[in-house]
Each structure stands twice: as C-alpha cells, then as structure tokens.
Amino acid sequence: MKVAKFGGSSVASAEQIKKVAAIITDDPAKKFIVVSAPGKRNKDDFKITDKLIEIANRHCQGEPYGHLTETIMMRFSEILDQLNLSSAIAEELHQTLEEALGSNEYDSPKVDIVKSLGEVFSAKVLSAYLTSIGLNATYTNPETAGIIVSDEPGNARVLEESFANLYALRKNSGIQIIPGFFGYTKAGKLVTFSRGGSDITGSIVAAGVKAELYENFTDVDSVFTVNPSIVYRPKQISTITYKEMRELSYAGFSVFHDEALIPAFNVGIPVCIKNTNNPEAPGTMIVAEKEPTEQCVVGIAGDGGFCSLYVSKYLMNRELGFGRKLLQIFEDEHISFEHAPSGIDDMSVVIRQNQFTAEKERIILQRIQDELNVDTIKIHRDLAMIMVVGEGMISTIGVAQKATKAITDANVNMVMINQGSSEVSMMFGIQEVDLNRAVQSLYKAFFE
Structure with missing residues (x-):
C-alpha cells in the first residue's frame, strides 16, 4: 500500500x-x-x-x-x-x-x-x-x-x-x-x-x-x-x-x-x-541507509538571504554560560538561528536575514552590549550558505581541501566555514553575489 x-x-x-x-x-x-x-x-x-x-x-x-x-x-x-x-x-x-x-x-x-x-x-x-x-x-x-x-x-x-x-x-x-x-x-x-x-x-x-x-x-x-x-x-x-x-x-x-x-x-x-x-x-x-560508493559527496546546495552577527570578547571561553545567554537574546526576540560557529574568544550566529529587521537589530545589539559586555559586534549581511553534502565524507580524506580549493578557484572569498556535527555536511558562508559561481566550481570539482 x-x-x-x-x-x-x-x-x-x-x-x-x-x-x-x-x-x-x-x-x-x-x-x-x-x-x-x-x-x-x-x-x-x-x-x-x-x-x-x-x-x-x-x-x-x-x-x-x-x-x-x-x-x-x-x-x-x-x-x-x-x-x-x-x-x-x-x-x-x-x-x-x-x-x-x-x-x-x-x-x-x-x-x-x-x-x-x-x-x-x-x-x-x-x-x-x-x-x-x-x-x-x-x-x-x-x-x-x-x-x-x-x-x-x-x-x-x-x-x-x-x-x-x-x-x-x-x-x-x-x-x-x-x-x-x-x-x-x-x-x-x-x-x-x-x-x-x-x-x-x-x-x-x-x-x-x-x-x-x-x-x-x-x-x-x-x-x-x-x-x-x-x-x-x-x-x-x-x-x-x-x-x-x-x-x-x-x-x-x-x-x-x-x-x-x-x-x-x-x-x-x-x-x-x-x-x-x-x-x-x-x-x-x-x-535510511545506502551502500557506500566512491562518490562521497552526493549533492551541493546553496541558498541566499542570510546574515551573521559576530561577537568577540577576550576570555569568552572562561565565561560560564556566554553562548546560552547570547542565544537566549535571539530566542527572546523570536529569532531562530541556523548556525553558531565559535572560537575561543568569538562566536557568530547565522540567521535568516528577513527575521533580522531594523528594529530587531537595534534591540539585539543593545542587549548584547548591555548584558554581555562584548568587545566587538559586527553584522555581515547578504550572505549565502553553501552545503556540500554526503554521508561518505566522514570516511574520505581531502574533501574539505577539495571544496575550499574549488571555491578559491572561483575567486570567491569564504566568510565562514562550519563542519556539521553530524558529519554529513560542510557549510561555507560567502557573499550572496558569488553564490552561482561558487556552486558551479564545486560541481566541477566533485562531479565532472
């Protein structure tokens, strides 16, 4: 049936x-x-x-x-x-x-x-x-x-x-x-x-x-x-x-x-x-599962309309609950986040740009400064996210190198790189105007 x-x-x-x-x-x-x-x-x-x-x-x-x-x-x-x-x-x-x-x-x-x-x-x-x-x-x-x-x-x-x-x-x-x-x-x-x-x-x-x-x-x-x-x-x-x-x-x-x-x-x-x-x-x-093949990457997708909010603070890693407090501000303003890559002293929150209105931006920036006392806040708009996807990537050497070279060969600057915790996908943040060129280069690298 x-x-x-x-x-x-x-x-x-x-x-x-x-x-x-x-x-x-x-x-x-x-x-x-x-x-x-x-x-x-x-x-x-x-x-x-x-x-x-x-x-x-x-x-x-x-x-x-x-x-x-x-x-x-x-x-x-x-x-x-x-x-x-x-x-x-x-x-x-x-x-x-x-x-x-x-x-x-x-x-x-x-x-x-x-x-x-x-x-x-x-x-x-x-x-x-x-x-x-x-x-x-x-x-x-x-x-x-x-x-x-x-x-x-x-x-x-x-x-x-x-x-x-x-x-x-x-x-x-x-x-x-x-x-x-x-x-x-x-x-x-x-x-x-x-x-x-x-x-x-x-x-x-x-x-x-x-x-x-x-x-x-x-x-x-x-x-x-x-x-x-x-x-x-x-x-x-x-x-x-x-x-x-x-x-x-x-x-x-x-x-x-x-x-x-x-x-x-x-x-x-x-x-x-x-x-x-x-x-x-x-x-x-x-x-649910498929037989492994030589082709570790199954597809490449890209979508525009993103922006990222970047914050940095010296010794952020030693401040208990910093990430939770930052994301709580977004939750309070009813904005869901897409990605949250972080470093020892910095963190970015990637969101859909249509949720981040001028009024929301004013409120969130003010709250971050008042409540978290950060050293730097930057907003990057008009971003695109490219996903290189494939369960075979976990057991294949050189996928990240191949992907970054393809994007570089297309003369596209990478704003952000994030490996999904599921190890099924790899995300690259770029300027939206470069989306098609980057995807075409990635396709050539992995499928031609």
Whole structure:
C-alpha cells in the first residue's frame, strides 16, 4: 500500500489532473492521495495559494480583493469545465471563501482558513474526477482523518496521536483524497504548516497508515546533484539518505520541504521523488541507509538571504554560560538561528536575514552590549550558505581541501566555514553575489 502526494504543478490544470488520475488508475496500491493547491501552469503563471494569501492581506487592510476572487474562481471553473464536472464545486469554493472573510475581525486562524482553501478544493476536484471515471474515491478532510497539530498558525507541528488516528483509515475502502498543508488543533481550529507543507502532510499520512512507500510527485524526473538553474544538465541522484536529503532541502533544494522527511524517517518508510509528466522514470529513492560508493559527496546546495552577527570578547571561553545567554537574546526576540560557529574568544550566529529587521537589530545589539559586555559586534549581511553534502565524507580524506580549493578557484572569498556535527555536511558562508559561481566550481570539482 502506497501514499502518493501530488504537488502544485501536478494539479495546476485539467490536463495535469488527468495525468494524476492515470497514475492512480495504473497502480491499485495507491490508496491515499495527498494534494497541493493548483500551482503554476507555466513560469509566468500564478499559484492559487499566493492569490489566497493576497486576499487575506487585502481584507485585513481593508483593501478591495474582488478581482482576486474572480481570478481564483475562473481558474477552478476552467478546470471543472475541462474535466466535465459540475460547477457546484467552484460555487462552494466561492461561498466558503466569503464565509471565511465574513467578519471585519481578522486574525491568524482565519488567515490559515483562507490559505488552506486551495488544497481543500484541489482535493475535492480530484475526488470528483476520479469518481466520474469509475473509481471509488472519497474526499477526506484532515479533521476527519485525525491529523492533530499544535496551535501555531502558519507553522504547525503534528502531534503524536495523529498517527494512531490515521492508521484507523486503513479499514476504509477505496481511494482517499486528503488535502495537504493543514491539520486541526485539539480544540478543532484549522492551522496550517509552513509554506510548502503539503509534503509534510504526505509524510504524516504515510507514517500514520504505515505505507510501504511514500511517493512524492513533482515536475522533475529526480533529485539532481545541484540546482539545474545554476548548472546545465547536472547529474541525477538515484539513491540518497534521509539525512543527506534533509541537508540539501534545508539549503535550497526546492524539490522537497526540509521538514517533510521526519515522519517517514521515524518509522523507516522509503520516499520516492517522481515526475507526474514522466511517471515511468525511476525517480530518486530516499532511504535510511545506502551502500557506500566512491562518490562521497552526493549533492551541493546553496541558498541566499542570510546574515551573521559576530561577537568577540577576550576570555569568552572562561565565561560560564556566554553562548546560552547570547542565544537566549535571539530566542527572546523570536529569532531562530541556523548556525553558531565559535572560537575561543568569538562566536557568530547565522540567521535568516528577513527575521533580522531594523528594529530587531537595534534591540539585539543593545542587549548584547548591555548584558554581555562584548568587545566587538559586527553584522555581515547578504550572505549565502553553501552545503556540500554526503554521508561518505566522514570516511574520505581531502574533501574539505577539495571544496575550499574549488571555491578559491572561483575567486570567491569564504566568510565562514562550519563542519556539521553530524558529519554529513560542510557549510561555507560567502557573499550572496558569488553564490552561482561558487556552486558551479564545486560541481566541477566533485562531479565532472
């Protein structure tokens, strides 16, 4: 028995939904289907969820949003018409959206309800179409399925009792279509995961029903060793471990949400990345362990939008609790850190730049000076983090030397170097403008 999740590009149009239906029809083992909201039909198109978020923001600010509602309605109506389905689903969408926006009071839970509607009606459309072609398909709301999450709007986490609830779904007959991206709190409030969270739902469902395989369908044949927009026709990855994939996803591999592997990993369910447009391609298998190979590095990923705060203080190493106090200041300001490399008298905290607003910067710098009495504080903005990833690095001599030489050969200055404690990854901090050049040089060194 398999769980399959279809991303936004896979349900972006009637033509794509027919491909999804064919994939489901060809494999009776696919009993649980998780779907995203309709995504882009081409590079210049829009994502339904983006429009829903814009509607929520406009409503909150008292600005008109009727034209956005019409755009969403036209998209769904077009899909329904081309699938020869009733327009009742589109009418229900319109009514549900208006009810969610009914009052002038607007808060984060209501924003989450609006954001979730793309997935809800994508699942209803697919369920109706599968039924129309003779399959026994049922729309299953996450509340009915028993997906219980923490009360953190826009950043929910699944609670343990969800998995037992989901296992009970195995006794149901037919194919169950579940919208991704959200669950319900114990109090019955709809709450969404972080953006891209339909991958998380798919993994949760796979773990809950104890599937033999979780297939994640997207618009690429496999995971690549590096971003194809940076390197032309890079090598494909046939097998990768959970740890390796999580490191790559965190560092900019957009093919898979970086939190989505955890539920599947915890119960040992393999994950396969597949292409809706080319379902015969073998894809990339994500597994707990794999046989060692000569290729110690499995992939290279890079992502921009970081900044680092550097502090130095003489005899920092002898000051009990300095690191904890520094990180506590960030926690108090609700800023999570990504990396924290340190030396005997200095320490850096790497964070996402969009969290470090001018107001946050003023508060944090003042608190560090007042509470920690440091000698130096510096902020480096517009940084990129490059991750060289591979479990084989732990037993291979010369990986760091090879990587640093490649970056140097690209005439790129390294601001920071950090070896992950898991020894699965090596991180290099550089200026964001140098990202593509550095990644291309690293790819040449390790894969060509």
